[in-house]
Amino acid sequence: MKDVLTENAVTSHTTKISARKVQVFYGTNHAIKDVDVEILDKTVTAFIGPSGCGKSTFLRCLNRMNDTIPSCRVEGSITLDGENIYDKRVDPVQLRAKVGMVFQKPNPFPKSIYDNVAYGPKIHGLTRNKAELDGIVEKSLRRAALWNEVKDRLQTPGTGLSGGQQQRLCIARAVATNPEVLLMDEPCSALDPIATAQVEELIDELRANFSVVIVTHSMQQAARVSQRTAFFHLGHLVEYGETGQIFTNPRDPRTESYITGRIG
Amino acid sequence: MSIGLVSLTLLALAAAGYFIGRARAVSVAGGDTRKLHSLAGFYGQSVFLFAAVPSFLVMIAWLLIQPVLIESRVSARLQTTIGPDASMSLVMADVRRLAGAIDRIGSADEVASLTPEALKARLAGQGVAIGGAMTTDQVAAANDYRALQGKGRLGMTVVAIAVALAGMALALGRIRADYRARNVTERFIMVLLIGASLIAVLTTAGIIASLLFETIHFFSLYPAADFFLSTTWSPKFGGGSDLGIWPLLWGTLYVSLIALIVAVPVGLMSAIYLAEYASPRVRTWVKPAIEVLAGIPTIVYGLFALVTVGPLLRDWFAQPLGLGNSSSSVMTAGLVMGIMVIPFVSSLSDDIINAVPQSLRDGSLGLGATPSETIRQVVLPAALPGIVGAVLLAASRAIGETMIVVMGAGAAAKLSMNPFEAMTTVTVKIVSQLTGDTEFASPETLVAFALGLTLFVITLALNIFALWIVRRYREQYE
C-alpha cells in the first residue's frame, strides 16, 4: 500500500510553494539573501546546511511565522498555489492552518497530552463530536509514534514528557490539523533511532497527500526521506535539486565539501 | 564615641582582619597557595566575619538593653520623691527631655546652679517644653540619667571593640593550611541569612501573639458569641455596647467586591493589551502611566471620592433611581478603590503574561490559531497562577484600605444590600475605636484587636485559598 502511494507521489510535479528573490533581515542582519525555491506538491523537500545559515529563518517565512518577530523583515515574493502569501488580503491565520509547522525546540502547551493534540482540531472545528475528536487524537498520536507510550496517560500534562516524546507530541499536534504543507524544523533531533525511523515513515506517508519540508542536520536522513534537497550556506541557497543528484553529483564545490563533512 | 564612630572602628578592625588573615594564610602555606584548603581570600573573609558580626551583635544588643536599665535605675531613685498622684511615666518623660537638653544649656554644673524655675524658663527659651512642675530631684535625676548614658556608651565602645579583637584573634589562631576556611565562611553566612529570615518570621509571630493576647482579653470582657453573631454595631463608651462584627464585615466585603469587579476586568484587559498588542513604544509610556495610580496617596483618592464621585453617583444614579440620597455610599468607595487597585492587577499580570515563553505563542499561532485564541487558550492558562496572585494582592489591598472608605462610604455601620447606602468597614472602625485618650481596658477599645485579628484571619484564608487554586491548576497542567 505504502509503496503504491510512494509511486504515485513521485509522479506529481506541480509546484506548491514558489519563492522568488526572498530576502530576510533581522534588523540590519541580512539572514536570507536572494533565495529562489520551488517546493513541489506531494514531495518531501530537505533543507540542509551548516548551523546559522538560515534554514529555520527561511522555513518560518513559508507560513509567515516571522511576523511574530518584531525586528524581522521579509522581501521578495512567496506564493502558495499561485497566491502571494505576503499579500495584504491573505490572512496569516488561514495560511498557518494550511501550512503547519513543527518547531525546532519542542513547545508543548502546558495542557494535557490530549488537549495538546486536540488543540488544532478544536480551533478549526474539524470534528463534530467527542468521539471524532478522540479518533483524531489517537490517529495523530499513532502517526507520530507516540500512542503506545501515552495511551494510558492522555490526561497528564504534555510538559511532563521526555524531550523526545515532547518532540513527537508536537508532530502529532501539527498532523492533527491536517495541513496541506508541513514544515518540520529538525523533528528528529532528540529522537532515538527507533522513533526516528517511525517519524521518517510518517513523513513518507504524509507525502501521499501533503508536501513536507524538513530541516535536518543528518545527511543520511535527508537522503532517506527527501526527493529534493536544498543546501543553504551563509544565507544563500547554494544548490537545489533532486536529492540523488545533490548527494551523488553536487554541482557546487561548497555543497560537496559540506556533504562530505569538510565545512559546517 | 558615637555609634557611627564605633561602627566605623569595628569595620576598620574587621577589614584589617581580612588582610591579616589572608596574609597569614599565605605565609602558613609557605607562599604556595595551592597547599591551602581554600582560596586565600576565604581565610581573610573568615577573620572579617568573626571580627565584625559578633561585635556588631553585641553593640546592637547593648543599644537595646541600655535604655531599659538606665530608665529603671533612675526611676527607682525618683520613686520615693514624687507625689502619689504624679504619674511615673510622665515624670520620666520630663527627665529624659531634660537630660537631652542639658547640653544645649551648658555644663551640668551650670544646670545644677539654676533654680528649677529658672531652668524651666531657660528650657522654654530653647523650645523644650517641660510638662509638670520641675523639682530639684528631677534635675538631679536628669543629671544621673546623663551620667549613666555616658558610662553606658563608653562601656559599649570598650566591649564591642574587645569582642571584635577577640573574634579576630580566635579566627587568626585557627588558620592552618588545612583549615576549611571556605566551608566555615559559607556556614557563617548561611547562619546570618537564617537569622535574617528568622527576624521576619519572629516579627510576624510577635504581631499575631500581641493581637491574640489582646483579643483574648477582649473576649474575657465581652462574650465571643455576641461579637461573632450579633448584627448590630453600636459602641457606647459608657458601657452596654453592642459589638457585633457582621455590619463591619459586610461593609468590608461589599466594598472590596465592588472594587474587584472594577479592577479585575479593567486591570486584566489592560495587561493583555500591554503584553500582547501594544507596540514597545506605547508600552513604555502606558505602563508607567498606569502605575502612577498606585503611587497616588489614598487620601487623595478619598478626596476624589468625597468631592467628585460621591455627589455624581448621588445626583445621577441614587436619587433618580430612588435608591437613596447619601453622597457617601459603598458604591462610591468601591469604585474609587477599584481604580486604586487597577495597577496591582494590571502591572503584575502584565509582567506574568510577558514571562510566558514566546515559543508557546508560536506553537499556537503555527497551528493556525488567531492571536485572541492564542491568548485565551494558551497564554492566560499558562499565566493563571500569577494572575490569581495579582488579584489576591489587589483583594488584600482593598480589604485593608481605610482612607477611601472613611471619605467615600462614611462611618455608619449598617447591614444593607443597597450599594448606594453609606456603610463602613472593619478598618475604619478599628481606627475610630482607638482614637481618643481611652486606655486599653474597656471592651470598646479592645474590640479593635478582635477586629484586627479577624481581618488577619480573613486575608490569610484568602491567601491559602489562592494557593490551593494555583496548586490545583498546576497539578492539572504542568
Ligand SMILES: Nc1ncnc2c1ncn2[C@@H]1O[C@H](COP(=O)(O)OP(=O)(O)OP(=O)(O)O)[C@@H](O)[C@H]1O
Ligand atoms: N529571532 C531572531 N532575531 C535576530 N536574529 C535571528 C533570529 N533568529 C535567527 N537569527 C539570525 O539569523 C541567522 C539564521 O538563523 P537560523 O535560525 O535561521 O539558522 P539555522 O540554519 O536554522 O541554524 P540551526 O541549524 O542552528 O538551527 C543567524 O545568523 C541568526 O543569528
Ligand SMILES: [Mg+2]
Ligand atoms: Mg534552525
